[in-house]
Every structure is written in structure tokens, then in C-alpha cells.
Amino acid sequence: MIPPYPGPAPPDSDEGDDDAEREEKPEDNPPSPDPKRDVPRGKEPRKSQSGSKRRASSQRSVEVEVQCRPTVHPESDVGPRSASEALAFTVSDACALLPEFIAWEDLRPDVQWAMRTGLGYDEAVEIMLADAAQHALFHRDSLCDMLATMMYRHKLDDTLWAKYVPTAYYVMAKVVLEN
Structure with a gap:
């Protein structure tokens, strides 16, 4: 599993890679029977391997603590660059x-x-x-992506211009992180 933004990978990231390789080459590595399962053949629920793996990975959610705002947040009324x-x-x-x-x-x-x-x-x-509002140089989507990355990496306080970004863009960046 790859984290949404660069940073440390979850500890089980190697297992996910091996599963993906096994799905691609089922004839090379046939699944080994599970000795713990003694369910009669007719009573087994039928599931595709890839479906159960997707379900398992979607059930496993890793809680990542993000920095939602800079420590000091004076804000400004300046918005990002117009998309046009x-x-x-x-x-x-x-x-x-x-x-x-x-x-x-x-x-x-x-x-x-x-x-x-x-x-x-x-x-x-x-x-x-510089310790000044610079976010007017960026388009809105790029600004939100940069803020989301800084929130994930806990770098909002290290990037001085970030404290001048209006709160609404932090809310949008948090949505980017959640998705």
C-alpha cells in the first residue's frame, strides 16, 4: 500500500506488493490450502481472490495524524491565482x-x-x-495539493508562506487528504 503522499510507508507495504505479484501469476504460485479451514466443500462461500483482497485492504485503514494548521495562522484575504x-x-x-x-x-x-x-x-x-503571503502565485488545485502534502508531512510551520493561506484552502486540502 502506498501512502497518499510521500512519507514513510505502512509496515505491511511489502505484503501488498507480494499479493499483487501473486494475482498476476496464479499459475506460478498456486495458493496453498489453509490447514485451519475444515469447512466442507459445498458449504464454502464463493469469493474471488481479488475481491476478497480488495475488501481486506479497504477494511484496513491506517490512521495518520496530520497537521491541520500552522502553529501561527494570521491568514490573509489574498486568494490563489485564477485558473484562467x-x-x-x-x-x-x-x-x-x-x-x-x-x-x-x-x-x-x-x-x-x-x-x-x-x-x-x-x-x-x-x-x-520569505515570511510573506506567496500563495497568490499558485492555482487553487495546486495550492490545495501542496497544503495537503505539507499537512501530511507536518511541514506547515517550516514553510513560512503557508500561515498566510486562508482557512478555506486548508479545509479543501484536508478533503484532498481524506480522499
């Missing part, structure tokens, strides 16, 4: 602005978004580290 407002650079244009030793995939999503608005790498990093 285009970004200045595409991902490939912004990648061209990176120093040679930095990969796009290694950047935080907020720095990526800042670079796509037309800022250079150094300026984007500096702005994202």
Missing part, C-alpha cells in the same frame, strides 16, 4: 533556468510554481523562503 491566468513559462522553459546541478524533480512544488511564473531559480527560492 496562464503561467509565463512551461515546465521545459523553467527547467532551462535551473543551474546544471539541480534537477526539476528535486525542487519543492512551490519553487517550481514560482519559476513557472517567470522567476529565476535563486529568486524563486528566496521568495518561497
